[in-house]
Amino acid sequence: MTDAACRNTDRSESGSDLQKLADSVKTFDGTSRKSPIASVSEIFKEVADAYGGCVADFGDDAAAIDIGNGDVILFAADGIWGRLIEKSPWWAGFTSVIVNINDIVAMGGRPLAMVDVVSSTDSETFKEIFKGMAEGVKKFGVPVVGGHTHPEGEKSLSVAVIGIAKKEHLIRSDSAKPGDLVIYAIDVDGRTGPNSPYSFESVFSKTPETIRKMYEAPQIIGQKKLATAGKDISNPGVIGTLGMLCETSGVGARIRLADIVIPNDPEITIEKWCLMHPGTGFVFTAAAGKAEECMSVLRAGGMTAAICGEITANKKVIIENGLNSAIVFDFEKDKITGIRK
Numbered sequence: 257m258t259d260a261a262c263r264n265t266d267r268s269e270s271g272s273d274l275q276k277l278a279d280s281v282k283t284f285d286g287t288s289r290k291s292p293i294a295s296v297s298e299i300f301k302e303v304a305d306a307y308g309g310c311v312a313d314f315g316d317d318a319a320a321i322d323i324g325n326g327d328v329i330l331f332a333a334d335g336i337w338g339r340l341i342e343k344s345p346w347w348a349g350f351t352s353v354i355v356n357i358n359d360i361v362a363m364g365g366r367p368l369a370m371v372d373v374v375s376s377t378d379s380e381t382f383k384e385i386f387k388g389m390a391e392g393v394k395k396f397g398v399p400v401v402g403g404h405t406h407p408e409g410e411k412s413l414s415v416a417v418i419g420i421a422k423k424e425h426l427i428r429s430d431s432a433k434p435g436d437l438v439i440y441a442i443d444v445d446g447r448t449g450p451n452s453p454y455s456f457e458s459v460f461s462k463t464p465e466t467i468r469k470m471y472e473a474p475q476i477i478g479q480k481k482l483a484t485a486g487k488d489i490s491n492p493g494v495i496g497t498l499g500m501l502c503e504t505s506g507v508g509a510r511i512r513l514a515d516i517v518i519p520n521d522p523e524i525t526i527e528k529w530c531l532m533h534p535g536t537g538f539v540f541t542a543a544a545g546k547a548e549e550c551m552s553v554l555r556a557g558g559m560t561a562a563i564c565g566e567i568t569a570n571k572k573v574i575i576e577n578g579l580n581s582a583i584v585f586d587f588e589k590d591k592i593t594g595i596r597k
Contacts, residue, residue, distance in 0.1 A: 271582070278584040280527070281499075281530050282590070284492065284493065285491075286454065286492045287492040287499070289491065290491075290592050291593070294591065294593055294594025294595055295594075297315070300314070309321050309323075311423060311426065312430075315429065315504045315595035316504070318331055320426055326423050327421070327423065328365075329419070330359075330365040330418065331417075332356060332359035332419075333415065334355045334356050335412070336414070336415075338412060340451055340452065341381070344450070345380075345381045346384040346387055348388060348413055349384065349387065349389040349392070349413065350391050350392050351388075352372070352389060352415040353388075353389055353398070354535060355415075355490070356370055357398055358488040362427065362487055362488035363421065363427050363428065363486070364421050364426055364427040364477060364486075365421035365426075366420055367396070367398045367417055367419040368398065369417070371403040371415070371416050372403035372404075372414065372415045372416075373405075373413075374386075374414075375405070375406035375407075375409045375410065375411060376406075376411045376412075377407065381411055382405065395459060395464050396464070396467060397464060421478065422478075425475075425478035425481070427483050427485065427540070429486065429501045429504050430501075430505050431505060432505040432541040432567045433541075433567060434568055436484050436485070436542060436544075437542055437544055437565075438541055438563065439483075439539070439541070439550060439554075440561065440562055441538045441539075441540065442536065442538075442559060442560055443458040443534070443558065444518070444519040444520065445462075446458025446459075446519065448521075448523070448524065448532075449535075453532075454531055455532060455533045456524075456532050456533065458534065458535040459535050459536060469557055469558060472557060474486065477554070481546075482542055482546045483540040483541060483546075486501075486540040486541070487538065489539055491533050492592070493531050493532055494529065494530055494539070495530050496530075496592070498511065498539050499584060503585070503587050503592050504596065505567075505597055507571065508571045508572040508587070509565055509566065510568055510574045511576070512565055513526055513575055514577060515563065515565070516562070517537075517561070517564070536559070540554075541567055572585065572586045572587070573585040
């Protein structure tokens, strides 16, 4: 997929419209639901002695556990929203595979296997969830190797994934530096998700070969050390996810709305896109001298990639259109996860 797949439109906005967009990102459910993370991490500080082998833990897409010989095990888990399970158990199962694999790949890792925890009193729901997961396994080639089922209680689905990477190739989310360029890399060849107006689905219609090539690109980024930081674009959307990266890195960013990667669909406005969760999407930061090569690798994998701004030292995430600007997050007083470098 080339950059021609990305719509190039006039996204100019008045100052009031831009501030309205900034406020909508800041107060969006996909962003605000991250707030409990800091309080959870505080509890586990009481047992900090047990974390000696952890290279990365709370606040990153996956935990990285040092296992020696220059290798780390990557470990992550995601729970699927109950309302999605109610709408489509099959799609919930399929999505649970995608989001977990994204967490490993975003850190430059290779996913190895998954386990699940599924609860439902309805046997048909069980069956559809597992059928959806099986389709995800077929697409990505990463197996579900076990888990646990609860044949009682409310419908729920959580999946954990394990991966591997070289310690020196890790792409972390707390290492962006002022002066780095911000790169968005997204598969824009897709559609608005069938079960949520806030999701963008780009995996289902692709061949396993196409998908696996795309997901190898961040591993190459890590191996070549082309990025200073990176993160899987998740429920907070393109700006909210960048905000999480900036918060943990102790930095800010200025982002040009006109340059953000967006699908070639007139029904997806920039206001809507900023609140959507792309099925395959990452934000990376890179030193100016490595940004072009970083984008070349991502494009060769099949994603659309573009430089959309730069990292700053002032701890504010600002969106601008050339004439107007608005502060989305000011980390001197705001928090998303509350985890700081």
